[in-house]
Amino acid sequence: MISKKNKALAAGILAAAMSASAVMPAMASAAPTAEAAKSNGSYKEMFSSLYDDVITNGVQNGYLSSQTNGSGFGIPYHSVETFIVEAPDYGHETTSEAMSYIVWMAAMHDVLEGTGTASDIKKAWNTMEAMIPGWSKASGRTDIKYDTIWKQSRLKADTAEEGDLPTAYPTKQPGVDAINPMFDAFKSAYGSDNGYYLMNWLADVDDWYGFGGSGKFTFINTFQRGEQESCFETVPAPCLEELKYGMDSPSESAGNGIKAIFNGIGKVPKQYSFTNAPDAEDRCIHAIYFANQNGVDCGEISGLAGKMGDQCRNDMFDKYYKAIAKDTKLTSESAGMDSKHYLMAWYTAWGGALGNYDWAWQIGCSHSHQFYQNPLAAYALLYDKGINSGMKAKDADTDYKESLKRQIEMYQWLQSKDGPFAGGCTNSWRGRYETYPSGHATFYDMAYVPHPVYADPGSNHWIGNQVWS
Numbered sequence: 154m155i156s157k158k159n160k161a162l163a164a165g166i167l168a169a170a171m172s173a174s175a176v177m178p179a180m181a182s183a184a185p186t187a188e189a190a191k192s193n194g195s196y197k198e199m200f201s202s203l204y205d206d207v208i209t210n211g212v213q214n215g216y217l218s219s220q221t222n223g224s225g226f227g228i229p230y231h232s233v234e235t236f237i238v239e240a241p242d243y244g245h246e247t248t249s250e251a252m253s254y255i256v257w258m259a260a261m262h263d264v265l266e267g268t269g270t271a272s273d274i275k276k277a278w279n280t281m282e283a284m285i286p287g288w289s290k291a292s293g294r295t296d297i298k299y300d301t302i303w304k305q306s307r308l309k310a311d312t313a314e315e316g317d318l319p320t321a322y323p324t325k326q327p328g329v330d331a332i333n334p335m336f337d338a339f340k341s342a343y344g345s346d347n348g349y350y351l352m353n354w355l356a357d358v359d360d361w362y363g364f365g366g367s368g369k370f371t372f373i374n375t376f377q378r379g380e381q382e383s384c385f386e387t388v389p390a391p392c393l394e395e396l397k398y399g400m401d402s403p404s405e406s407a408g409n410g411i412k413a414i415f416n417g418i419g420k421v422p423k424q425y426s427f428t429n430a431p432d433a434e435d436r437c438i439h440a441i442y443f444a445n446q447n448g449v450d451c452g453e454i455s456g457l458a459g460k461m462g463d464q465c466r467n468d469m470f471d472k473y474y475k476a477i478a479k480d481t482k483l484t485s486e487s488a489g490m491d492s493k494h495y496l497m498a499w500y501t502a503w504g505g506a507l508g509n510y511d512w513a514w515q516i517g518c519s520h521s522h523q524f525y526q527n528p529l530a531a532y533a534l535l536y537d538k539g540i541n542s543g544m545k546a547k548d549a550d551t552d553y554k555e556s557l558k559r560q561i562e563m564y565q566w567l568q569s570k571d572g573p574f575a576g577g578c579t580n581s582w583r584g585r586y587e588t589y590p591s592g593h594a595t596f597y598d599m600a601y602v603p604h605p606v607y608a609d610p611g612s613n614h615w616i617g618n619q620v621w622s
Contacts, residue, residue: 197265204262208255208273218247218358220370223290225280228358228370229255242375242384245359249352249433252281257440264447271451274444278454281437283370284356286392286427287347291370297393297425299348301510303340308333308503310514312473314483315584319378319386323417327484331473333515334489335466335546342545343460349503350460351434351467353392353427364391364398374428377415379584380608388414394424395507426504431468431497432621434461435527442533442540451539459543462534466552467501469493470517471580478598483586494580494599495556496521496563499606519581520605523567523574524618531557559597564622566596574622576613577605 208226211217217227229251231237232244241248259277263270283291287299302308310331314324343350357364357371365371372392376382390411391398399411400418412421441451441458451458475481476488498518505513531553533540544550567574578599582589594601604611612618 200261200265204258208258208262218245220291220358222280222283225276225278225283226255226259228280228283228291230358238384240376240384241355242387242389243357243361245361246373247284247356247358249284249354249430250436252284252352253433253436253440256281256437257443260440260444260449263449264444267448269448269450271444271449271454274441274449274451274454278437278457281352284352284354285350286353286372286425288350289370289372292365292372293367293369294393297507298510299425300346302348302503302505302513303344303346304510305336305505305513308336308513308515310473310516312483315581316379317381317583319382322378322415323413323420326417329473329484329486331475331516332487333467333470333517334474334487334492335470336515338547339464339467341547343464349427349464349467350457351427351429351464351501354430354433354500357389362389362391364389364393366397372427374426376607380604380606382607383609392425392427393507394421394426396421396423423507424504425507426502428500428502429465429468430500430525431465432525432527434465435497435530438462438530438533438540439527442529442537445537445539455537455539456543459534459540460545461543462530462540462553463544463546463549465497466546466549467503467515467517468498469495469552469556470498470501472517472519474517475580475586477580479589479595479600481580481586483581485586492517493552494521494597495552495559496578497525497527497556497560499525519584519586520577520579520602521563521599522577522605522612522618523563524621526560526563526622528557528560528564531560563596573619574613576601576603578602579605 206214207216212219212227215233217229220228228247230245231241231248231251234244237244256277259273262273282288311326312329312331313326316322316324353372355373357373360368360371364373373389374392375387375389388411394410394412396410400409400413409418409421438458441455444451445455471477471492474487474492475485476491477494498521500518503515534553535541535550569575578596579602580599582600589600604613606612
């Protein structure tokens with residue numbers, strides 16, 4: 154149950170998020186900017202002007218790639234710049250974040266058009282699916298089988314410490330298997346799909362790094378070496394590790410590829426691996442909820458949003474599925490459902506063998522930041538009938554009722570008396586499940602962290618973290 158205090162806070166959050174009709178007149182009557190003056194200050198006209206620049210004419214204006222995912226809009230670039238200092242190091246990559254915003258913009262467009270049809274939402278959702286490996290047409294890789302993940306009897310990952318510095322990698326591996334307790338439920342519900350319906354967070358739209366070898370959209374990853382690995386210390390690597398690049402040439406009998414820098418020499422077989430960032434999936438979900446609540450019939454896309462949210466329950470688990478407890482150690486066994494913290498963590502990651510496809514793995518994440526929480530998406534997954542109908546795996550409603558409660562409680566726990574939110578929490582102190590400092594603040598037995606995941610620069614230094622939720 155949610156307390157009366159939390160219900161009131163939830164109602165305030167959701168009302169503020171959904172009050173489009175209240176916001177629009179206020180904006181229309183504000184002092185006009187130069188752009189607003191051109192359009193007589195109408196919110197719809199201002200939005201349409203922006204939409205034309207970024208979406209309708211996005212390719213010629215540099216915001217979108219000329220590549221689509223078959224029938225959608227052009228794939229959005231993370232930024233129009235090339236050299237940037239952010240999570241991507243090159244602006245003409247794309248992110249699941251950018252994909253989620255194109256869905257949100259399309260939802261706003263279709264609501265403001267007032268026809269009740271999801272014409273642009275369908276195009277935007279199709280574009281977004283370029284980031285979902287088993288659904289991506291943009292990648293052009295029809296030879297990779299992602300449905301083989303469901304042919305495994307379990308998903309088992311190797312465990313390793315997180316290092317204080319990038320130079321500490323590869324780190325110690327204790328040899329304790331991490332076993333995903335949700336696998337059977339998802340396999341039962343989605344075993345006929347081509348893998349997970351989750352986005353990989355990063356892609357090289359124009360194959361600038363050359364890992365795809367085709368000049369086309371290529372899945373890549375970067376950050377994998379601990380909290381001090383800043384943007385320019387990352388090692389970009391292809392998500393399809395075919396041992397073509399890196400330490401050894403393809404002719405070597407025991408190739409290491411690029412991933413050896415993370416995993417160690419002689420420990421890198423040919424494989425695929427992907428990582429999601431659940432704030433993006435949640436933003437897609439709440440965009441569809443916004444459209445549904447404002448007269449647009451999103452049809453089957455509502456169910457796809459539900460499927461996506463259902464599988465975001467993978468982000469509710471500790472990195473190595475260890476118990477949510479102060480005394481958990483790296484050598485502790487996987488704890489099944491007791492490893493569920495119910496928050497939206499920084500990621501879940503998964504992968505498997507290329508070629509023989511005879512093994513697969515998955516991990517969760519021990520670290521949760523306030524700005525990745527999205528109680529509006531959790532609410533939509535529970536109470537929008539079309540979205541909720543897409544959640545097919547066992548106990549989805551039960552998990553999201555608890556998640557909605559905890560996300561709001563996390564806001565209350567982290568909000569300072571002056572307003573700003575103060576970071577997040579972890580179940581793995583220093584990334585190695587070390588003992589918490591004596592008397593340290595906790596949230597459901599997870600330790601307070603001012604800058605979850607990244608310390609160089611600190612993840613809570615970005616102003617966006619204060620307003621994203």
